[in-house]
Amino acid sequence: MKSISITRIKEILNDSGLKATHPRLVVFSELIKHNIHPTADQLYDHLKIDHPSIAKGTVYRILDHLVSAGLVNQVSTKQGIRRYDANLDQHAHIYCIKTHEIQDYYNDELDSLIRDFFARKKVENFHIREIKLQINGEKEDPNKKVTIV
Amino acid sequence: MKSISITRIKEILNDSGLKATHPRLVVFSELIKHNIHPTADQLYDHLKIDHPSIAKGTVYRILDHLVSAGLVNQVSTKQGIRRYDANLDQHAHIYCIKTHEIQDYYNDELDSLIRDFFARKKVENFHIREIKLQINGEKEDPNKKVTIV
DNA sequence: CTGCCTGCAAAGGGTTTGCACATTC
DNA sequence: GAATGTGCAAACCCTTTGCAGGCAG
Numbered sequence: 001m002k003s004i005s006i007t008r009i010k011e012i013l014n015d016s017g018l019k020a021t022h023p024r025l026v027v028f029s030e031l032i033k034h035n036i037h038p039t040a041d042q043l044y045d046h047l048k049i050d051h052p053s054i055a056k057g058t059v060y061r062i063l064d065h066l067v068s069a070g071l072v073n074q075v076s077t078k079q080g081i082r083r084y085d086a087n088l089d090q091h092a093h094i095y096c097i098k099t100h101e102i103q104d105y106y107n108d109e110l111d112s113l114i115r116d117f118f119a120r121k122k123v124e125n126f127h128i129r130e131i132k133l134q135i136n137g138e139k140e141d142p143n144k145k146v147t148i149v
Numbered sequence: 150m151k152s153i154s155i156t157r158i159k160e161i162l163n164d165s166g167l168k169a170t171h172p173r174l175v176v177f178s179e180l181i182k183h184n185i186h187p188t189a190d191q192l193y194d195h196l197k198i199d200h201p202s203i204a205k206g207t208v209y210r211i212l213d214h215l216v217s218a219g220l221v222n223q224v225s226t227k228q229g230i231r232r233y234d235a236n237l238d239q240h241a242h243i244y245c246i247k248t249h250e251i252q253d254y255y256n257d258e259l260d261s262l263i264r265d266f267f268a269r270k271k272v273e274n275f276h277i278r279e280i281k282l283q284i285n286g287e288k289e290d291p292n293k294k295v296t297i298v
Numbered sequence: 299c300t301g302c303c304t305g306c307a308a309a310g311g312g313t314t315t316g317c318a319c320a321t322t323c
Numbered sequence: 324g325a326a327t328g329t330g331c332a333a334a335c336c337c338t339t340t341g342c343a344g345g346c347a348g
Binding site: 074075076077078079080081082094096097109110113114117118121122123124125126127128129130131132133134135136137138139140141144145146147148149 | 223224225226227228229230231243245246258259262263266267270271272273274275276277278279280281282283284285286287288289290293294295296297298
């Protein structure tokens with residue numbers, strides 16, 4: 001539950017050459033505020049409560065734009081369901097195959113472990129853009145968060 | 150391009166409680182032979198050349214069964230396209246965002262690096278089933294393979 | 299004012315499903 | 324012979340798209 005001002009979001013959009021329209025502000029700020037990695041559909045269902053005029057197709061288009069602009073990441077679960085993530089910091093995903101929740105997992109040690117590994121290796125004929133780590137499994141108590149110490 | 154006998158495939162299916170029907174043999178052996186991580190649709194298009202009687206819906210159903218039985222893995226690209234992988238050994242995926250090819254990448258050192266990391270950590274309220282590493286980027290020469298030394 | 303963006307609704311494409319028939323064990 | 328699997332085609336999403344009107348810069 002991150003807090004960010006509408007003015008700041010407008011700046012970010014403008015800096016990326018995107019017009020700061022009402023639907024864009026709403027979609028983007030919602031994604032930043034509640035970062036539960038929603039699908040486009042879930043986001044639409046949630047937004048239409050407060051903003052009934054926004055069309056579903058528009059939500060899909062906006063998300064595409066945000067992804068192209070590099071402001072938002074797209075992740076897919078094993079089942080191929082597309083989810084959106086406003087958090088661009090390097091992090092892994094913990095995916096519960098029972099509840100389908102995605103939880104972010106930050107760990108600098110893990111990141112450098114992997115980064116160092118590929119820095120040591122010679123990767124030929126390939127330009128690495130990003131390295132994604134997904135931890136799949138099951139929550140024991142679905143109502144509690146997963147914690148890694 | 151792995152080789153495996155039809156008799157062996159029948160055994161594997163029976164061991165998993167799946168009837169060794171013709172369509173299943175065809176789908177499973179094709180997936181093992183040419184492990185290019187195809188989509189269900191691609192697999193169907195390819196199979197119908199030699200086996201025109203197999204229905205598309207059947208290919209989808211068989212793949213679901215094989216995944217449930219743990220004989221085949223399901224992976225998704227960033228875009229949410231479902232691909233199937235008959236190779237169950239621990240390995241990472243190299244995904245080219247230009248050509249949409251998926252190439253397997255085996256490295257024991259990398260695997261133990263990650264395995265050791267999570268063995269050291271206390272993961273609470275979660276049972277880890279698998280850890281997936283996906284390396285996204287672009288091939289420089291689309292016609293050549295990616296090699297990591 | 300100009301070009302980009304949106305709402306709407308229809309089309310698209312991959313996947314699932316119900317049914318009657320066929321097949322395996 | 325009983326239970327399971329299959330072919331077929333229609334139904335079902337989720338996502339994309341064309342268009343006419345709206346809005347930000």
